[in-house]
Amino acid sequence: MTNRMVLAVLGSCAAIAWLAAPAAAQKVVKIGDLGSKVGVFEGYGKYQTMAIQMAVDELNAKGGVLGHKIEIISEDDETKPAPAVRKAEKLILQDDVKLLIGAVSSGSTMAVMDVTKKLKTIHWNSVSCAEFMRTTKFHKYYFSNQPDSRMQANGLAKYIVDKMGKRVYIFYTDYAMGQSDGRQFKTALEKLGGEVVGVAGAPLDTKDFSPWFGAINKTNPDVLFLAFAGTDSLRLMTQLHSFGMTKKYKLAGIDCFLLQQDLPAIAEPMEGFVQLAHYSAYNPDPNMQAFNTKFKKKYGVDANIMAGAYDAVLFWAAAVEKVKSFDADKVAEAQEGMCLDNTHIGRQCIRKEDHQVVMDMHLYQVKGGKNLPIATLAGKDTIGEAMVGKDPAEGFTWEIKKKN
Amino acid sequence: MEYLSGVLLPQLLHGVVFGAALGLLALGLTVIFGLLGVMNFAHGELYMFGAYAGITVIGLTSSFWVALVAAPLLVAVVGALTEVATLRPLYRREPLYGLIMTFGLAMVFREGARQIWGGGMRRILPPIEGSIPLLGMIYPKYRLFLLAMSSALLLAIWLFFTRTRAGIIVRAAVQDAEMLDGLGVNVPRVFTLTFAGSAALAALAGLLLAPVFTVYPQMGVEVILLAFIVVILGGMGSLGGSVVAAFVIGIAQSLLTLWMNPQRVAIAIFGIMIVVLIVRPRGFFGREGVLE
Numbered sequence: 001m002t003n004r005m006v007l008a009v010l011g012s013c014a015a016i017a018w019l020a021a022p023a024a025a026q027k028v029v030k031i032g033d034l035g036s037k038v039g040v041f042e043g044y045g046k047y048q049t050m051a052i053q054m055a056v057d058e059l060n061a062k063g064g065v066l067g068h069k070i071e072i073i074s075e076d077d078e079t080k081p082a083p084a085v086r087k088a089e090k091l092i093l094q095d096d097v098k099l100l101i102g103a104v105s106s107g108s109t110m111a112v113m114d115v116t117k118k119l120k121t122i123h124w125n126s127v128s129c130a131e132f133m134r135t136t137k138f139h140k141y142y143f144s145n146q147p148d149s150r151m152q153a154n155g156l157a158k159y160i161v162d163k164m165g166k167r168v169y170i171f172y173t174d175y176a177m178g179q180s181d182g183r184q185f186k187t188a189l190e191k192l193g194g195e196v197v198g199v200a201g202a203p204l205d206t207k208d209f210s211p212w213f214g215a216i217n218k219t220n221p222d223v224l225f226l227a228f229a230g231t232d233s234l235r236l237m238t239q240l241h242s243f244g245m246t247k248k249y250k251l252a253g254i255d256c257f258l259l260q261q262d263l264p265a266i267a268e269p270m271e272g273f274v275q276l277a278h279y280s281a282y283n284p285d286p287n288m289q290a291f292n293t294k295f296k297k298k299y300g301v302d303a304n305i306m307a308g309a310y311d312a313v314l315f316w317a318a319a320v321e322k323v324k325s326f327d328a329d330k331v332a333e334a335q336e337g338m339c340l341d342n343t344h345i346g347r348q349c350i351r352k353e354d355h356q357v358v359m360d361m362h363l364y365q366v367k368g369g370k371n372l373p374i375a376t377l378a379g380k381d382t383i384g385e386a387m388v389g390k391d392p393a394e395g396f397t398w399e400i401k402k403k404n
Numbered sequence: 405m406e407y408l409s410g411v412l413l414p415q416l417l418h419g420v421v422f423g424a425a426l427g428l429l430a431l432g433l434t435v436i437f438g439l440l441g442v443m444n445f446a447h448g449e450l451y452m453f454g455a456y457a458g459i460t461v462i463g464l465t466s467s468f469w470v471a472l473v474a475a476p477l478l479v480a481v482v483g484a485l486t487e488v489a490t491l492r493p494l495y496r497r498e499p500l501y502g503l504i505m506t507f508g509l510a511m512v513f514r515e516g517a518r519q520i521w522g523g524g525m526r527r528i529l530p531p532i533e534g535s536i537p538l539l540g541m542i543y544p545k546y547r548l549f550l551l552a553m554s555s556a557l558l559l560a561i562w563l564f565f566t567r568t569r570a571g572i573i574v575r576a577a578v579q580d581a582e583m584l585d586g587l588g589v590n591v592p593r594v595f596t597l598t599f600a601g602s603a604a605l606a607a608l609a610g611l612l613l614a615p616v617f618t619v620y621p622q623m624g625v626e627v628i629l630l631a632f633i634v635v636i637l638g639g640m641g642s643l644g645g646s647v648v649a650a651f652v653i654g655i656a657q658s659l660l661t662l663w664m665n666p667q668r669v670a671i672a673i674f675g676i677m678i679v680v681l682i683v684r685p686r687g688f689f690g691r692e693g694v695l696e
Contacts, residue, residue: 244542
C-alpha cells in the first residue's frame with residue numbers, strides 16, 4: 001500500500017467519524033444539583049433533585065436551552081459544609097456546570113456561596129433560610145426563592161401574638177439556620193409586643209431532646225416556637241408528644257420544619273401545629289394544584305416546598321434565552337427583576353436589589369396529618385427592605401427581657 | 405407545687421432513667437478495667453453493635469423482645485472471639501498495649517458497622533408506646549420500662565457478684581489473677597467469659613437506649629465518654645462506685661439543664677471530672693494506688 005493510499009483510508013475514516021458524531025449528540029449544558037442525600041436533611045435533597053429533573057425534562061422536551069440539551073449532575077453534601085464546598089468546586093471546575101442549585105442546609109449554602117462568588121457561577125438557593133445570604137454574604141451571582149428567616153418571622157410572629165399567645169419560648173437548632181430564625185423571631189415578636197420567655201438551642205442532629213424540656217416547662221410559655229427541620233423535627237415532635245408537651249403548649253414552626261410527606265407518620269403529635277410555607281399540596285390555589293397534579297403524575301407523590309428548585313431552573317433558562325448566552329455576568333443581570341408566570345406557585349418576580357424572589361407565603365395548620373391553609377401573607381409585606389451588606393438584626397441580643 | 409411536679413420531678417426522673425442505663429454501660433467497663441488494667445476503648449462499639457444486632461434480629465423476627473435476648477448473646481460471642489484473638493496475647497505486656505489495641509479495635513468495629521449497615525441513622529421503634537400520667541406529669545412508658553429493666557439488671561449483677569460462685573471468682577480475678585491461677589482456676593477462661601459478659605451488658609444497654617437515641621455508627625463514641633467519666637468518678641475498678649457515680653452523673657446532668665443549656669452541662673461534667681482527678685484521683689470508692 002502506498003503512502004497516498006494509507007492517507008486516503010485514514011482520511012475517510014476521520015471524515016466518517018466527524019460526520020457521525022454530531023448527528024448522535026446535541027450540544028449539552030450541565031447544571032449542578034447539590035443537595036443532602038444523607039443526614040438530617042436527606043428528604044429535602046431527594047425532592048430537590050426531583051423538582052430539578054422535572055423542570056429539565058420539560059425544557060429538554062422543548063429543545064433544551066439555547067439549543068443545548070440540559071444535563072443534571074447531582075452531588076451529595078452529607079448535610080455538612082466541608083463536603084458541600086468540595087462538591088461545589090467539583091461541579092464547577094470539573095463538570096463545568098453553568099448553574100448550581102443548593103445546598104439544603106444554610107451552613108452548607110453559605111459555604112458554597114464563597115465558591116460560586118469566586119468562580120463566578122449562577123447560584124440558586126431554594127430551601128436554605130438563614131438571613132445572611134441576601135444580606136452580609138450576598139453576591140452578584142446568588143439568587144434565592146426560599147423565604148428567609150426575616151420573611152418568615154415577619155409573617156408568623158404577628159399571627160402568633162394575635163392568635164396564639166403572647167408568652168413565647170423559642171427553641172432552635174443551633175447552627176446558621178436555627179440561630180438566624182431565633183434572632184429574627186425574637187426581634188419580630190418583641191417588636192409586636194410579645195414576650196420571649198426563654199430561648200435555647202440544641203445541636204443539629206440531636207438524638208434526645210428531653211434534657212431541654214425542663215427549662216421549657218420552667219418558663220411555662222403559651223407558645224413553643226420551633227426552628228428545626230428534617231429528622232430533627234421528627235424526633236423532637238415525637239419526644240415532645242411523649243412528655244405531654246404537645247398538648248400543654250401551642251406549637252408553631254418554620255417553613256422547612258417538616259415535609260408534607262413526613263406528616264402522616266407523626267400526625268398525632270403534629271395536630272394543631274401552625275407552620276408557615278410557600279407551598280402545600282393541600283392548598284386549593286389553582287397554580288399549586290396544577291403543579292401538584294403534574295408532579296404527582298410524574299413521581300406518584302405529592303410535591304412539597306422543594307418545588308422551588310423547579311422555578312430556579314426556569315428562571316435561569318429564561319435568562320439564558322433572553323441574553324443568548326451562558327455567561328454568568330449576563331445571566332445574573334438578566335435575572336435581576338425578572339418575572340415568570342409559570343412557576344410552581346404562579347407569577348413570581350425576582351427583586352433586583354437582593355435577588356430575593358418576592359414570595360407569598362401561607363400559614364397552615366395541621367389537621368389529621370394534612371397541612372390546611374389558614375391565612376395568606378403577601379410577599380411584599382414580609383420581604384422587608386433590601387439590606388445587602390448589613391446585619392439584618394443589628395444590636396440583637398439573646399438576653400431575655402423580664403416583664404413584671 | 406406546680407414547679408415541683410411540672411419541672412423538678414420530671415428532670416429528676418430523667419436523671420434516674422439515664423443514670424440507670426449509664427450504670428449498665430459503666431459496669432461492664434469497670435469490670436474490664438479491673439481485669440485488663442486498662443480502659444476498654446472498644447466498649448462503646450460493643451454498645452453500638454448491640455443496637456445494630458437488635459435491628460438485624462428485629463428485621464428477622466419482628467420482635468423487640470427476641471432481639472433483647474438474642475442481640476446481647478450475639479455481641480457476647482463477638483466479645484469472646486475478640487478477647488481470645490486480640491487481647492489474650494497482650495495480658496503479660498504493659499497495659500499500654502491493651503489500651504492501643506482496644507482503641508484500634510474501636511475504629512475497626514465502627515468502620516465495620518458502617519460497611520455492614522451503612523452510615524445513615526436507623527430507628528428502632530419503642531416496643532411499648534404511649535405515655536402515662538405519673539405524679540402530676542406525663543411520662544413516656546418506654547422510659548419507665550427502661551428504668552425498671554436497668555434497675556432489675558443492676559440488682560441481678562449485684563447478686564451475681566456477691567452471691568454466686570462465678571461472681572466471686574470474677575472478683576477474685578480482678579483482685580489477684582495470679583493467686584487465682586495458683587488455686588487451680590482456669591483464669592484465661594474467666595477472662596474470656598467476663599469479657600463476653602461485659603460485651604453483652606454493653607449490647608443490652610445499646611439496644612435498650614436505641615429507641616431513645618436512635619442507631620448510627622458513631623453512637624458508641626458519644627456515650628462512652630460519659631461512661632468513662634462515671635468509671636473514673638466511681639473509682640476505677642469499683643463496681644458499686646460505678647453504679648453510684650452513674651446515678652450522680654445522670655441526675656446532676658439532668659438538674660443542671662434547668663439552669664444552663666445542655667451543651668454547657670456536658671462541659672460542666674468534664675469540669676467535675678477534672679477536679680475529681682486532681683483532688684481525689686481514686687474517685688468515690690476507688691482502691692488506693694490504682695491511678696495514684
